[in-house]
Amino acid sequence: MENKDSQNEKLEFDSRIDLSPLQNAVEQVKSEIGKVIIGQERMIELLIISILANGHSLIEGVPGVAKTVTAKLLAKTMSVDFSRIQFTPDLMPSDILGTSVFNVKTSEFEFKKGPLFSNIILIDEINRAPAKTQAALFEAMAERQITIDGHRYEMTPPFLVFATQNPIEQEGTYRLPEAQLDRFLFKIDVDYPSLDEEVQILERKHEQKKEVVEEIVNSILSAKEIAQYQNLIKEIVVEKNLLSYIASIVNNTRHNANLYLGASPRASIALLDASKALAAMKGRDFITPDDIKTVAAPILSHRIMLTPEREMEGLTSDQVVNQIVESIEIPR
Template sequence: MENINRDIESENENVNFNARIDLSPLQQAVEAIKTEIGKVIVGQEEFVEFMIISILANGHTLIEGVPGVAKTITAKLIAKTLNVDFSRIQFTPDLMPSDILGTSVFNVKTNEFEFKKGPIFSNIVLIDEINRSPAKTQAALFEVMAERQITIDGIHHDMQPPFLVFATQNPIEQEGTYRLPEAQLDRFLFKIDVNYPNLEEEIAIITGNHQRKDVIDFDAIQPILTADKIAEYQNTIKDILVEDHLISYIASIVINTRNNPNLYLGASPRASIAILNAAKANAAINGRDFVTPDDIKRCAKGVLNHRLVLTPEREMEGFTTEKVVSQILETIEIPR
């Protein structure tokens, strides 16, 4: 009788497995995007993968790194693999909110004001050196990043999906920059730190540049995903299975940031939701329709690092938010 029950349970498991989400088209699309990026970019696999995760999770991304590590080029290449509208905005100290959002212009023919859309009205918006503009201009992004709409003269203008902001900033140079406020940092799903390449990657970069004769052919990058496919895959991510004990695990991580003696400011509930969505996307690109603790741990660092503020004492001691997040992940028991 026990053998019969085991056979029945095994058959049920096979039925359930066969009825799960088919993630092979999504995985193939992700690999195709990586292949297209690899035509130009050497290394930076984690950077590219986190960018893809942010697209699937429908979240904005802050890219931080020293000059010359291909932050902007990689973001442009990823945008090229998506068959959607793209715009780039170079932030400068004299940039005004109307330069981004648009402005109302008086039409002498109709005797009425007409709204002229700014460059923010696009699907993928690359903001180069976002910390170069003052608070007034940075604040213009608050509503559009959080609600994917802007309000001009009391009229709401919706962004066409997908709407994603990729923003870069330089962590080293402080002269002529304006630190992003915590309220704006919280609107980014990820902050991705782009590091220097290793020796082998550096050699490959130099060799590739020499062979291309210092020319990057952006037209050689083939579009992989359309707006409809992006929306389809974003909806697929929402169906990824997350067990209750893993939801509790995410909550425990975020709650710990609020009670941590090393931190002056912890993470908000928006961070909890961001970890959840990013973990789902990470599971999907790895061919799983269920989230594991490793998905959560991998995504938690990119989600939390820019949302936390150290106490002045810990900051003076040379602590980093990355170290605090690592300690939290090591401390909290991983659910089995």
Template sequence: MEEAQQQQDKNSLEFKSRIDLSHLQASVARIKSELGKVIIGQQDMIEFLIISILANGHSLIEGVPGVAKTETAKLLAKTMDIAFSRIQFTPDLMPSDILGTSIFNVKTSEFEFKKGPLFSNIILIDEINRAPAKTQAALFEAMAERQITIDNNAYTMKLPFLVFATQNPIEQEGTYRLPEAQLDRFLFKIRVNYPSLEEEIQILESKHHQKNKHCGSLISAILSAEAIEKYQNTIQEIVLESNLMRYIAGIVNNTRINANLYLGASPRASIAIMDASKAMAAINGRDFVTPDDIKRVAVPILGHRILLTPEREMEGFTTDKVVQQILETIEVPR
């Protein structure tokens, strides 16, 4: 029995050395350290946003005003030496305001396309649910296909291309509900809560000592576009065993037959869990996925992709609670 355990430990050590993740881990640690200069707490949001970058997925950040949603996304973008745009969505925002428009050049007597703020690497969209359907549709194409079609011309977005969007769950006046198809394009829906009492005291102390220093000036760039692409490719090499694939499929399939749910998750959710759990394993220094990685990412991936039945909604159920129940129900692979 002891010999079998020793052999298993030996195999485990050999298994861990297949992919060198030291540079990726070091970069993630440095990014967290840079953000820690300004952002107090909100570790889950920071971790999920980093995973979002590594897994090449967009993220929707939901929380009440003042919990550092926008600030965290902006500062995270500053840790990367790539282009960044911030767009404030409003009810009168038109597609041309974010995509760009064709302008007539008198000298050449031709129309020239002037690119809008969506042509960037990381795009922070504040209050995404305030823009009308036309603008949402224009954004949807860019998110889904990494390209934009204008005047019958297709423009491919320069990689990396990631959308971080924020929305306020409380305020409903002047907002438009995002369609399910668009929500499905977000890898994560990250729910941001109030800080704890101790964290809020630290926030006050930090702000007091910063005086009038601008937060952005405290943050240094860590990653280049080439490094991000390299790490995204590395994530795809992380090992996912067949029994864990079955585990992921079982979780997602349960959402389609669950009595508490009116709408279950699509196969895109299964792929999202797979990619995100690989990234979760990588930032923890493992080149293989464990069930805990899958459980960790399942709630923010599935919560916005499923709909409660009217009865459960009236009873005060939440989609996150249903996902937690599913995770407790499905047998974990050994």
């Protein structure tokens, strides 16, 4: 009798939130992107998580590993406005935010919106623009609004920034300040494809002939559906001991001997939101410690700073994050 009751409770537990539409939409998005992109499953999954968790992503990798193409194709799967901005050393804040222009007919200034006023923003080589232009993104990324000439302009949801940068070429670049890095939900490191994947890339390129890759990707999600799924993520169940687990991981970064700078409470919230999105993508209405461990490195690695001694020894931020996660007891 007890077994039967527990089975009934499990059935009720499993059906608290209907996640099948979200799961189907995610699989369709992956399928559409897969028409063009070979491999890079981790980057694609993290970008989808960032959309569901309503967070921005910084994509880092050498040129030619499909950072920009993947972000463009992901935007193409959504029926929303898309804007691409190429950051350069001479780019001014007004070039992305917009500027007030004097209207001779009305004898008044009119605000002409810049390319940042869109839904999905792809910023190419974000570290090539000077600090004042990067700082122009702060308010928009954190508060989804822009204040210019005393007027506040709300960004139309969804508002997501996908930014790319090259970790190798440093000439003519400006390092992103910690305050700006902290506003990115993820820092996604993109590696080279495997040998088999590269062979598939060549085969597909050879078969495509004159086909335009952007035209073979279909739109799957509307702005309304994205908002619905983002709200659905908030309903994912989180046990109190898992909240303590997240807090313990982040707190450890502030007292770790290998680190000069630890993560802020914004990192704790990011771990919570991203874990919820990952759980939903897997069809669960509750998060597990594995969800938290999966998203820990891309959330924390860009929010911490190694001590000079550890950096000289060749230790990486990812390695420190993994050490921290493994050192903390998993809640039962």
